[in-house]
Amino acid sequence: MSGDTVSVIRPRTYEEAAVAVRACGARGAVARGGPGPARGDAARNAGGTVLDMTGLDRVHVVDADEGVVLCAAGVTLRRLTELVLPLGWLVPAGPAARHTTVGGAIAAGLHVSGSFTRHVQALELLTADGEVRAVRPDTELFEATAGGLGLTGVILTATIRLLPVETAYLTVGTERAADLDEVLARLTGTGRDRRYAAARIDLTARGAATGRAVLTRADHTPLSALRTGPRGWRRPFALRSPGLPPVATLVPAGIRYRTAPRARTGELRHLSAFFHPLETVALESRLHGRFGRVRYRFAVGAGEEEMLHRIVRRVASRRCPTAHAVLQRLGEAGPGWLCGAVPGWTLALDLPAGLPGLPAFLDALDEEVAAAGGRVGLAEDARLRPDLLTAMYPRAADFRALRARLDPRAVFASDLARRLAL
Known part of the structure; x- marks a missing residue:
């Protein structure tokens, strides 16, 4: 197998997922969900195995009275929304990411008007030893898995608390x-x-x-x-x-x-x-030209508004032709150790990939974000320098230590994990 070859396996049962994990080679395996190319390298695994989880898409239980659903990790938020909306419920943080799977939303620490993972009441996780563990909030394994980019194991099922709504x-x-x-x-x-x-x-x-x-x-x-x-x-x-x-x-x-x-x-x-x-x-691709785009998303705490001013001025001075530059205020962040949200602000930019000097420009923005105690979102990242990770994510050392205990052979791996030594 060459260094660039990827073995893509689409398990249809939990047993098939376990077999694929046990059979993966030295480059390990990582799970992913959703169609199309990955924006960052958290779901890429050059020379290894990628588990396409969209085949595990059963909705097991919907409690329409309590607003709770138990489903497989490969169910998309779109499908789940279509199922529960006529019953008067909505998937939390889901409407803005309809093609994302439930497992992907948990692994990425999805945050849209609130943290998706704070609505997760329980999940089942296939770990490197082949065991399926029941994981609940307020445990180390849950906090490492929520926003953990698939590096603690393969999420198989999740129990999610829904939001009540009266209309669509x-x-x-x-x-x-x-x-x-x-x-x-x-x-x-x-x-x-x-x-x-x-x-x-x-x-x-x-x-x-x-x-x-x-x-x-x-x-x-x-x-x-x-x-x-x-x-x-x-x-x-x-x-x-x-x-x-x-x-x-x-x-x-x-x-x-x-x-x-x-x-x-x-x-x-x-x-x-x-x-x-x-x-x-x-x-969407037509709007960003033949070279595509680079998504740059960061979060910074309340009180760092002057830093936001500086970054907006710097991007504007570059005359970047971006159709997407969205600023939002963030409340309570998710529980994950590698969660990219912090109480304060988040700014997402789509920049042309062919923009001259873009790598050096984004490196400079990274340094400014880190100096302000902010975080670059890892779920869409393909370029953050490893020396800035600890400054942005104080629990990164805890994450590495848990990974060393849970997965000493690095069965779960990705391009992002290798680049950032996670």
């Missing part, structure tokens, strides 16, 4: 903020009545307008607020395709800002239309 709609408010200070102030002032809040920053703006953005804030629409006229609203839990993306998502950020309403409230949107404006991979 969101009540949305949209407004413009003139600069980054105004963006930060408005996001800070967003109360508990708005579950989802984000600012799409216009990185073409400089000078006094640096960091200007279109803010979108939304919460789940109660049944009482739905109008009775349109036929679709007579079915409050109707499942819909997102259809064609809104024109605003396809235009440059500067035009998007100028054409956004100064302030609009009370707009009703279906969950699909709100969370998935760019549904197709083909369409």
